[in-house]
Amino acid sequence: MKIQDLVAQIKKKQSFLCVGLDTDLDKIPQHLLKEEDPIFEFNKAIIDATQEFCVAYKPNIAFYEVYGLSGWKSLEKTITYLNANYPEQFTIADAKRGDIGNTSTRYAKAFFEELNFDSITIAPYMGKDSVEPFLAFKEKHTILLALTSNTGAFDFQTKIVEEQELYKRVLKTSKAYENAGNLMYVVGATKAEYLKGIREIVPESFLLVPGIGAQGGNLQEVCKYGMTKDIGLLINSSRGIIYASTDTKFAFSAREKAKQLQQQMHLELKQLD
Template sequence: MNKEQLFQQIREKKSFLCVGLDTDIQKIPRFLLDTTDAIFAFNKEIVDATHDLAVAYKPNLAFYESLGVNGWNSLEKTVNYIRYNYPDLFIIADAKRGDIGNTSSLYARAFFDSMDFDAVTVAPYMGEDSVKPFLTYVDRWVILLALTSNKGADDFQYMSEDGERLFERVLKYSSEWGDEENMMYVVGATRAETLSDIRKIVPDHFLLVPGVGAQGGSLAEVARYGMNKQCGLLVNSSRQIIYASSGEDFAAKARSAAQEVQTEMAGLLDQYL
């Protein structure tokens, strides 16, 4: 999916919601454990209930890898189900990969050829040659970690040298590796005012923004500081939506939670675009 197609989905749905499929076998409704593939059964119901309210889904691979081969099978079935039934949705592998070039080439092959994701999250620490292999795929995306929403972000990301913070240097260097047609950035919502500094460096790139909802980030503040003329935002919500209920009504409750977010997003799009 290219940038214009993604923006078209945002316009049509009046939404820039990304639903995080952080599907934990220990948290899903217990009655699903009687099915042959509880993880896939849960994901299928969540996607069916929210597909018209979201423009993207983001499976966090740790939740699937922790289950071994069965988890990978559930992940593959989830991606295939979305591709077949809702082909206009953007699918992100939240994998946080990044290694020497030949290894990154195999990661890229795994996520883009074998698994058919649109995008993969990548850690920038090893530099350009660890990221470039992902950028060789047409209409596929690297989502580079720039400024995360966790407490440990303070350990390194705000380090300053000559007035330039580390996350700002990451943005400046990496923006030369790709462009706004194949690279996005992970930017946490918990310090939304920093988005204005980020937009000075990458005004036209899409930003994947976690931290809204259960982590306390403000959607209104994210839009205020981070939205550009093509929206430029994918705001992720995971627990707030997918675990809105642990009962048999979990899918209906997930839809209600997603609807609440989408309604606010529609108002923000009208306000800023």
């Protein structure tokens, strides 16, 4: 998907919401467990109920890998369902991969070709030749971890490297990678005040922002410091939406939660006009 198509969707739906499909057999409504593929049935219901209010879906791959072959099958069915029924949705494989060149190419093929995701999250630690194999794919997007929403972010990401925090060094260095136009970045909502400095380095890049809701991030703060004229934000909510209730009305509850967030986003977008 092209960035301008994503921006057009955001403007049309008045939403920059991404729904995180962190689907966990211990948390989904128990009546689904009798289905042949409970994970896919849950995802399908959540997608159908929320798609009107969001522009992106982000399965976290760990939640599928943990179930081995059967989890991989549920993931395949989920992305196939999304691409067939809602091709306008931007899809994110939250995989946090990254390896040396020829190996990264294989991860890229797995998620961009085999599964046909629009984008993937990538860890920057191994540098240029671990990231560029992903960037080589046209109309696909590589979402580099910059500043994550967890407490461990302070172990290395915020340490000073050559007069600048490591996450800023990651932003700057990656801008020189080949096809850097295909880059987006992960910036946790729990660290909204950092967005001002981040926008000085990447004034226009899309940021994927986890941590709203369950992790305590604040939507208004994120928009105040992070929004660009082309929005430039995808705000992710996972647990807050998909586990809004766990009874037979779970999809309706998820829809209501997504709608609430969309309405808040609509107010933020109005300020752009």
